[in-house]
Amino acid sequence: MNDQITQIRAVGQSHPRREAREKVTGRIEYIHNLRLPNMLYGKIFRSTVAHARIVSIDTSEAAACPGVDMVLTGEDIRKIMPDPHFGVMFHDQPVLALDKVRYVGEPVAIVLASDPNVAAEAVALIDVDYDELEPVFDEMEALSAETFVHDELKPGIPEIQFLKGVRDTNVGFPYQLRHGGDVDTAFEEADRVFEHTFRTHPSAHVPLEPPVTVAEPTGAGLTLHTANQSPSFVRYEISRLLGWPQHRIRVRVPYLGGGFGAKLWIRLEALVAAAALLAKRPVKVSLSMEEQFYTITKHGATLKIKSGLDKDGRITARKCEVFWNGGAYADIGPAVAFHAGMTAAGPYDIENVAIDSFSMYTNRPVAGAMRGFGHPQLIWAYENHTDMMAHELGIDPLEFRRRNILREGKEHATGTALNTSSVEKVLDRVAERLQWGKPFERGEGTVKRGRGFAIGIKASIAPSTSEAIVRLGADGSATLICATVDMGQGSDTAHAQIVAEVLNMPVEMVHVVHPDTDVAPYDTGTLGSRSLYHMGHAARLAAEDAKAKLEELAAEVGAQPGSNVPIWELFARKNGMPVGHVVGTASFIPDGHIPPDPMTGQSPHITPYWMLGATGAEVEIDTETGRVTVLKMINVADTGTQINPKIVDHQISGASIMQLGQTMQEKVHFDFGQVTNASFADYKIPSMLDIPQIETSILDGAEADGPFGAKGVGETGSFCVSSAIANAVFNAVGVRVSEMPITGETVYRAMRAAAGEPLEEE
Amino acid sequence: MNDQITQIRAVGQSHPRREAREKVTGRIEYIHNLRLPNMLYGKIFRSTVAHARIVSIDTSEAAACPGVDMVLTGEDIRKIMPDPHFGVMFHDQPVLALDKVRYVGEPVAIVLASDPNVAAEAVALIDVDYDELEPVFDEMEALSAETFVHDELKPGIPEIQFLKGVRDTNVGFPYQLRHGGDVDTAFEEADRVFEHTFRTHPSAHVPLEPPVTVAEPTGAGLTLHTANQSPSFVRYEISRLLGWPQHRIRVRVPYLGGGFGAKLWIRLEALVAAAALLAKRPVKVSLSMEEQFYTITKHGATLKIKSGLDKDGRITARKCEVFWNGGAYADIGPAVAFHAGMTAAGPYDIENVAIDSFSMYTNRPVAGAMRGFGHPQLIWAYENHTDMMAHELGIDPLEFRRRNILREGKEHATGTALNTSSVEKVLDRVAERLQWGKPFERGEGTVKRGRGFAIGIKASIAPSTSEAIVRLGADGSATLICATVDMGQGSDTAHAQIVAEVLNMPVEMVHVVHPDTDVAPYDTGTLGSRSLYHMGHAARLAAEDAKAKLEELAAEVGAQPGSNVPIWELFARKNGMPVGHVVGTASFIPDGHIPPDPMTGQSPHITPYWMLGATGAEVEIDTETGRVTVLKMINVADTGTQINPKIVDHQISGASIMQLGQTMQEKVHFDFGQVTNASFADYKIPSMLDIPQIETSILDGAEADGPFGAKGVGETGSFCVSSAIANAVFNAVGVRVSEMPITGETVYRAMRAAAGEPLEEE
Structure with a gap:
């Protein structure tokens, strides 16, 4: 509107987290505190064996327990979900176990009661007769075992349909990358070759708020109140399971008490949705901290890494084999195998690279993406390996890295030229600050x-989409409507700052609405450090759109540029009262992404x-x-x-x-x-x-x-x-x-x- | 996208009301059924006298009652609302009575307790000492009485600031219209003159769902769940009362169990908002059917109407005096006086017209707009009058009207030329159907x-604004986000049909989101039959905007016009998955409105x-x-x-x-x-x-x-x-x-x- 107005600096300032006061005063809205009238509480009966065929499930005693409303098993879920298997990559995870159980802790039945203690007591009365099968726990044993976690692979997304119906394997997804010439030839030609094997262990995300979901049948559909990092996906997947149009599913997410990847995709949502629809009442399932350990873990992995070097200490060949222990169901594991796999050779300039990265099925709880998306495990391996080689070669680890790091403009193992000088900069900086x-x-x-x-590199998730709406009102406030979940990382505050910067307003006047799929447009999910870049851009563009519409309004009501007419008056001139809004919208997807070649993983623009x-x-x-x-x-x-x-x-x-x-x-x-x-x-x-x-x-x-x-x-x-x-x-x-x-x-x-x-x- | 696609006919079809099943199965969401954790129930202590100064209020016994959390009086409200008087036209109604009470049933105090029965019992323990004043009940007596309901007028909106500080009157707002020549001269020149006086009585809206509001303090602000027809106004007014920026107030409205004007503007919202903020807990107030009668009524009125006629039975002069019994607070009464007043001369072609229409303060419960906005009362008067004159003149009532009705292109008493031939058409049709x-x-x-x-005419409310957002998704569904309240009139269904027609999709695939001021843009309110025209246009324009953006997307991803690419594929080509949205927006305000001259009521474009x-x-x-x-x-x-x-x-x-x-x-x-x-x-x-x-x-x-x-x-x-x-x-x-x-x-x-x-x- 007015070039003479001083630009308010919103970006670059340490504005306080907008929910801080609510959090420290204990007033913040968490799903664990949500009670709905007439609500039932669900408690889960879990498998006590790691791998078995289910012979029979006796729920009669539990169902007869006074105060119990309903006991559901996998067969009951079928009444409402014809194929009750969910998953973001594979459709392999049953809502409740059907013919088999595949890990200790797998949900087999659920008891619904108005009193959660009654439900918990009734769970203890359920009796299952198992025909036990040989389990496999270790990712390396799973590779050669003759016991198979799944009878056949059930790929979900289009890109992996070539795996459909594959049998007799525990490999869920095999990622491969081939860069430069033949890596075996390069090893033969190398002056020195080093090979090391590393292991990482399963750990747990353990956000202090365990997973929790409330499902509320509405006349027209179903509302899910859920602690989830990917509300758009929940809507998509639950509607797929039910065979409903998506608009009948509403997913609402308040603040989360931590996420770290534990609350991505489907956790409890499918089970609670089915239970609520079958019970025709709201149902809440809130996991205990103990149950969280059975529900989602971080991938343990076995990582083999082999490098060939020339006589100058330059790495000329690298081979990486990574085996991710994904547990009993794929979840996001194949994407971890793929996405972490692509940088398994590290931030190094290596001419010949071969990477194989396998997501493995085992009889363990599901492993999901956790903060770092597999990269902390990989970097653990390749940066140990780097130091070990430097030691063997008698070269200082800093000098050894300087000889080998990937510099700006050079081609990464994925075939994408590096568009940043940050590898050398982070290396220099850490050496300087450590006084190496x-x-x-x-x-x-x-x-x-x-x-x-150590140094490490990660690509952004690509391609992915973020959409946003920015509503600018006559009261001088702006509202950002988007599906990014603030799970503690401060995204609401950061996005508000971006909107405030574009609209030149105090950041306190930007309101950020909690994700609600009825109103928020699509977002891939709050994961992989993608929100600030993707949703940040979408929020920026939507705010710019709103600003352009405000300028149109100003012109329409005869406000001269530079005339310093307040916003409320622009609207008052149009609407007779100082009321009304302009609404800006944007969809952001990064330009230029080129999917990698499926055989070689090569792409000129991978991130x-x-x-x-x-x-x-x-x-x-x-x-x-x-x-x-x-x-x-x-x-x-x-x-x-x-x-x-x-x-x-x-x-x-x-x-x-x-x-x-x-x-x-x-x-x-x-x-x-x-x-x-x-x-x-x-x-x-x-x-x-x-x-x-x-x-x-x-x-x-x-x-x-x-x-x-x-x-x-x-x-x-x-x-x-x-x-x-x-x-x-x-x-x-x-x-x-x-x-x-x-x-x-x-x-x-x-x-x-x-x-x-x-x-x-x- | 494709000219060959058959247009789905959404408009003009009797699609079932979208909420019908929920309503008849008792599953629909009403605020009366909403319970929030830790919620207090408020019960109102009401004045037992019609007009008095409050000497003292003794709440000690009530406050000491076991189970009572808090008792609030008007002075307590001041702690959070510096000037706790609300109103859409005048800021004259106290949240709780302050120095005076002005009608029997006026809220004086509120008791908050976890148990509504405890609150109700404690209300009976409150004792108020009144110094009674002479009350005035009748609108005609109020005109000449020497007792005044208000010490001075407190106009709110800018247009009536000339009334500020006016004392010693019970006239809240005097509307006048002068059309043509001097009406008294015209009466002198008339062949015959008739004058009649009519009375209408106060009646009640009595929606089967009485007013109800739940206020929920949030860390950052306040959420109001309320059965209200004007959520945008509630947000505006509550923020004004609190001195907060509007974005800290969120107003959410589900379906209403009837409204008819009883739930416009502020009913319980200010009181419940203040109580919740003072109690720092959610508070619910749900009125009983009995209390509804004290809370809002329809205007009774005294209507004097005088006509002069020439010897051909043509009306040449008309004078109307209307006195609206508005009760103790203005509410929308001045707008009824104004808006109904302007058509008090009826759908007749009369050269000389003088209208005076007064909103009167009396010591009765507040009168609000009710279905028809004063017109049923006016038409009662002028169509009785029309028949009475026809009888006296010995002319058939149909023939008499035909001589006098306003035909297309002729100037209405407001100075606006009639842009419709419907007056003659409705007259012909009713005569034909009645076999007159x-x-x-x-x-x-x-x-x-x-x-x-009888025949009658009404202008639309003008100017007024409706804004809408239409979100079109890869799943082929559309979502309409707007602040129109479906109180039983079927607006959600009709608006969905409009969106479906524009987007050429089945109406079932259009989802309409309940009003929520955090996301819905501005709307004047659901009143005066304005929604279908105003919000209907906004929804249409927003859908057209979404359609244009879809066409842009199609061009961007290389879909040829006419190539019949499904919507999901357009999005999949862009986003890699069949996900995402385009978002259309619109603001609608009818073109060309010219405010009437304040002295004569004349405007070339009044509706x-x-x-x-x-x-x-x-x-x-x-x-x-x-x-x-x-x-x-x-x-x-x-x-x-x-x-x-x-x-x-x-x-x-x-x-x-x-x-x-x-x-x-x-x-x-x-x-x-x-x-x-x-x-x-x-x-x-x-x-x-x-x-x-x-x-x-x-x-x-x-x-x-x-x-x-x-x-x-x-x-x-x-x-x-x-x-x-x-x-x-x-x-x-x-x-x-x-x-x-x-x-x-x-x-x-x-x-x-x-x-x-x-x-x-x-």
Whole structure:
């Protein structure tokens, strides 16, 4: 409207998180607190065996229990969902077990009662007769086992229909990438060849709010109130299962108490939807923290990595084989195999690359994407491998990386030329901040100190779509309507800042509406650090559209440019009262994406942007016990413009603390498929006492083409923590731990083994 | 997309009402059924006197009552609303009484408790000491009384600020119209002059769902779940009262169990909002049917009408004085005085017209707009008057009207040329359908039959604004997001048909979202039969915008016009999956409105369209008792294109039945300001047995410029029922009833008086 108006700086300011007050005063809306009139509570009966045919299910005692309204099994679900199998990649997961159970904890039946305690007691009265089958738990054993988790593959999305009906395999999805010349020839021609195998363990997302869903039958359809990161997908998938038009399903999501990938796609939604429709009443299922451990885990993986080098220490060939333990159902596992697989060779400039990345079915709980989408596991492997080669070659790890990193304009293993100089920048920055190469206090007596670092790369999810509506009102406020879920990462605040910046208004005057599929247009999902880039752009474009419409209104009512007519008066001139809105809309999908060739994984444009991170760590080890104390983490992240520096800082440090926990202490333990530490008493996430000194160092040049030059930052801090610590441990005591977590025991065993005095395995 | 695709006919079909199944199965969402966790119930303590200063309010016993959370008085409301007076025209109504009470039933205090029965019992423990003032109840007495309901006028909207601070009057708003030459001169020159006075009584809207509001404090603001016809206004007004930006207020409205004007503007919303914010908990107030009678009524009025005629029976001069009994607070009364006032001279071609229309303050419950917005009262008067003159002149009433009606192109008393030929058409049609002039069975013995008819005109509310969003999805469904409230009139169905017609899709695939001010853009309100025209246009334009964007998408993804590519594939080509939306938006305000001159009421363009109606009635009178039985009503309505003929039929006949009740039996009785028949036991609305044979006759030429040629039909059936029946009564027994309702007693008294044997008044 007016060039003379001072631009309000919304972007780049650390505006307080808009929900902060509600959260700290305990007033925020969570689904766990939602009660609807006439609502039933559902409690789940779960399989006690890892792999079995179901002979019979006796629910008669449970159904006869006073106060129980209904007991449902898989066969009941069929009454309302003809093929009751869901999944984002494969349609392989039954809403309730049908003929088979495939992991301990799998939902077999659900009891509905007005009193949740009655439902829980009735669950204990259900009796199932199983015909047990041989289970397979380990991803490597699954490769050669003669027992199969699924009789045949049931691909869902079009791109993988070639797998339809494949039998006698536990490989859910095989991703492959072939770059440059023949990799075996390159190995033959190499001066040196190194090969290492690494393992990561299943861990758990454990958001403090476990999954919860309330389904509410309406006259015309069904409303789902659910703690979910992908409301547009829930609507799509539930309508597919029911055979309903999508508009009869409404999905509403308030704030989440954490997500981290645990609440993507379908968790409880299909079960609760079916139960509510069969009971013709609202139904709520809220998982306990224990149940969360059976419901979704992070992929454990076996990672084999082999490099060939020339005599100058340049890597000329690399072969990666990754086996992802996906558990009993595919979920997003195939996409993890694909998406993480494509960067398995790391941020290195390697001429010949072969990558095979397999999502494996096993008789374990489902593994889903977790913060980092497989990359923390991969980077753990390739950055351990990098340091190990440097050590063997006698080259300083920093120098070795400098010889091999991928520089701007060079072709990544996917065939896409790198459009950023951030690889070299994060490397330089972490070395500088860690004072790499400078002497430091190495410890005293039996206590040794060491330093290490690692770098990592991740592509953005592509292609993906975000759509937004921005409504600008005569009251001078703006409303952003979109399906991005604020699960604690601060997206509502950041998106509001973007809208405020475009519309030149105070950020407090931008209202962000919680996702509601009845009104919010499509969004792929809140995952993979994609929201700030994708929805940020959509919000920016929708705000620009609203601004253009406001300018049209100004012209229509005769306000001269620069005349400083207030917004309310523009509307008052048109509508007689200071009321009304202009509505801007936008759909954003990054330009230029070219799907990779399915045989080689090659694409000249595989991602709109890359995320680069590095971590430097300093550790102290008590050599008498092996106990490792992380003294310091320095997290370097390439963020582009920081929309909200404080949130960026919290995202980077928060992700690094989460990965620290998984590096040092978190592991889901199994006993013949049964999780044995499904509680925070036994599964220890980091406490305040576990957190070291943390420094965040930001590369915030606006080189990125995100909104105002920003890119996603939710995962970057998770990338390099594990290998930075492992490299620091090696630096301190000269032993290499190849399997997380890096506990005192594993370090002590490694030290004893290195000293030629191995301890016996228990 | 494709010219060869057959156009689906959505408009003009009697699609079933989309909420019908939910309603008849009792599953529909009403606010009365809404319970929120931790919710308090509010019960209102009401004034027992009609006019008094409040000396003191003792709430101590109520507050000490076990289970009571809070007792609030007007002074408490000030803590959160600095000037706690609301109103759409004047800011004159206190949220809770402050210094004065002005009618019996006025809210003075509210008790909040978790148990509504506890709250109700505690209300009985409140004690108020009043210093009583002289009350005034009658609108004519209010004109000359020396007691004043308000110390001074408190105009709200800009147009009436000239009234600010006016003291010593009970006239809330004086509307005047002066058309043609000096009316007194014209009377002097007239051949004959007739003057009559009519009275209408206060009646009640009594939707079967009484007013109800739930207010829910959120961290950032306040959500109101409320049965209200004007959600955009509620947001505007509550934010004004609180001094908050509008975006912190969210107003949500599900289906209503009837409205009829009773649920316009602010009813309970301000009180419940304040209570919830003070209690920091959700608060619900649901009125009983009894309380509804104290809360809102239809205007009673005194109507004086005087006509001068030339020797050919042409009306040359008319003077109308209308006094509307608005009760203690202005509400929409001034707009009724203005808007009904402007057509007080009827659909007649009269050269010299003077109209004065006064909204009067009295010590009665607030009168609000009711279906017809004052016109049924006016038409009662002017169509009785028309027949009375015809009788005196010895001219057939049909012939007399034909000489005087306003024909297309002629100037209406407002100075706006009539853009429709519907006046003559409705007159011809009602005469034809009633077989006017043909002999009919006049009754036997003491039973007499008669026929009568009347015609009436109403302008649309202008200016007013409707905005809409239409979201078209890859699933082939469309979603209409707007703030029109479906209170039973079928607007959701009709608007869905309009969207379906534009987008050429089955109407079932159009989803209409309930009003929610967080997402729905502005709408003036669901009133005055304006939605189909205004929101219908906005929905049409938004759908056309969505269609244009779909065509852009088709071009973008290379779909040739006429190539029959399904919608999902267009999106799949862009987004990689069959997901996504295009979003169309529109703001509609009719072109060309010119506000009337404030002194003369003249405007060359005062309304975008006119509503014309006529009713013919046949009655039977038992002359021994006066009992009137209405045998038949023939309702003629000028509807333009019928978007949904069945709904049109139901709207016309429903309105006529409602007006039948008010004509024959409904009247709110007062005893010194106290309503004495505040229940359906004592206040009788028509039962099935009271309903005569009803014929609906539609003038459905698409002469109107509404969407697809439609115009609003919600009120037309109410216009002429009362005077048609009165004229039929006169036709049967030769007596004229000048005050509604037309009960057996009034007719019997009139007959006895006409026979020179008047009964004594009781």
